Amino acid sequence: MSGPATTPDADPGTRVRDLDEEALLAAFVPLLPVGDATLVPPGDDAAVVAAPDGRFVVTTDVLVEDRHFRRRWSTGRDVGRRAAVQNLADVAAMGARPTAVVVALAVPSDLPVAWVVGLAQGLADVCAPLGVGVVGGDLSGGDAVVVSVAAHGDLEGRPPVRRSGARPGDVVAHAGRCGRSAAGLALLTAHDAGWSGPGSAAGPGADDELVAAFLRPEAPLGAGAAAARAGATAMLDVSDGLLRDAGRLARASGVLVDLDAPAVAFAAERARLAPVAAALGVDVDAWLLTGGEDHGLLATFPSGVALPEPFRAVGRVRPMADASADASAGTATGARVLVAGSPPHVTGTGWDHFARGVPAAGPSSGGAGQPRR
Template sequence: MPAESPRVRDLAEQDLLDRIFPHLPVGSRTLVPPGDDAAVVAAADGRVVITCDVLVEDVHFRRAWSTGTAVGRRAAMQNLADVAAMGARPTALVVGLVVPGDTPVSWVEGLAQGLGDACRPLDVGVVGGDLSSGPVLVVSVTAHGDLEGRPPVRRTGTRPGDVLALAGRCGWSGAGWALLAAGREDVDADLVEAYRVPEPPVAAGPAAARAGATAMLDVSDGLLRDGRRMARASGVTLALDAPARVLADDVRRLRPAAEALGVAVEDWLLAGGEDHGLLATFPPDVALPPGFRPVGSVRERGDELVLVDGAPPRPGSVGWDHFGA
């Protein structure tokens, strides 16, 4: 039998760090890498985009469902998507990790490898963080980005008459979660992987900013919930066209899994979060940048923040919320 991986409690902190650091990319913007009290990252623009997300075991991931590598990639990707949603280029991550003592060292090394796998192709450095013991696994990632001379693309700038557009997948992660929860991952392994490791269109964020996007956000909690956030911030109504038509490619991809579980595809399209696509608005005379597809329009503020095919969304379809309603 192969030897069992040592546990975190079997190693000194420096020994564990020595296992982690070789997996982490430096990035071309990193001037002082890990090893000192703090890293130094170049910020030629003079402004830094900063965001933070936390993943808690059995809230955001389950070790029974995901390897350390998958959790590391997911933790990186959802933060990189937030930076991209501001129209910025991601440059660096800082990672805080709380690890129970009985965690296999191989799982922690896998987490570091996943962070590196996500960041290296995008020239993003993982430049430091903190490590602590604790009763439950927690991964906290802070991402930094460079606006490269452009104004940030906020949620507040959309105007009536703008085109509503989406880049990235829609509903795939929600479908993958549902398959895992039902014990039916055999139905579609690719959808399950889309839940474990989302693939946000990171490059589409700066491209949208260059094209003149008036507003943008990362779709982390579902198209309806995040669409409402944009509509509320801008004081408008977002009119989403018929999902079966404007999201036809996703509908075709999701239908077999929906039929296997006896659920409506539209539930995943509208409320299935964690695909980390980018929802953006553009002036009507602007050509959409590659990767974006038109999905609706922006109207003067009405009774509803979001309309679906001209009607209010049905109750119960609003998406994920950590604290309930």
């Protein structure tokens, strides 16, 4: 496809309403990667993607402006990266190699075309290095920006790694970041409330590692297939916080998950986050244990298996019978998850607060974080 007559670079004031659909598509479609598994690329009524395994993994996730992201915080490129990461993390969590995504987009007529172009760049940032194609989509007008992505993956002949396969004696392991997205959201929220403490300049495009971790999460998207190859017995991506997602795995498997203390399991991450948490008056362990949207992978492996990079052991699977020995551990968390053998005590983030999916946010709460799968 040839370039548009009016590019957003030439006129940053160009709005979606200033272009017809063809010109708008021409502004960003050439930025999208075709992908390694794509047999018929965009241009026909639908794309065709190889599924050599005979099965394919499929998942979808939607991002709604002012519910999952805010335009004053997130650039289009941020949102594109996040939309890709959270979908591909779900594919990876099944033990699959991501192959292709399709994207449906609703945009207000006054949205800058540059924002849409940024969205495409963000999708490409995540998808292109993995050989994942952005192979189709749809475009519609709307009152707010809505980005809906469906992602596909190839199991490469392996069984899917489900949440239900953890067995007592398995090692619990984690790959990726933990607590950083919650910390970034807390910094943004605090700065919105007038806080001027250290740790972040905040604001869209701010070059701060923690704010960036919230705006542009980076997940170990290749580690899911590696975990499957290494014999992972159960897996999911940590989208809603470690305790909550570990609870899902525990319930599905009918086991207890006993996580190591955060100071042990996440020593480096905890040291990185602790000063920021202290400045905001937040319990750093609340970020580590209940902070969502980092999209790390939580998996269980048979004892003795060499963990594939970048997985690190963070706990043990125990039989449910241990629950009685730990008094009301199961009911206390509602999730059959222990921390260092005891029901978790997390201050700074109440369970009701957490249940709404909004991480602790310092002086002012409320944020763009929402429960995900």
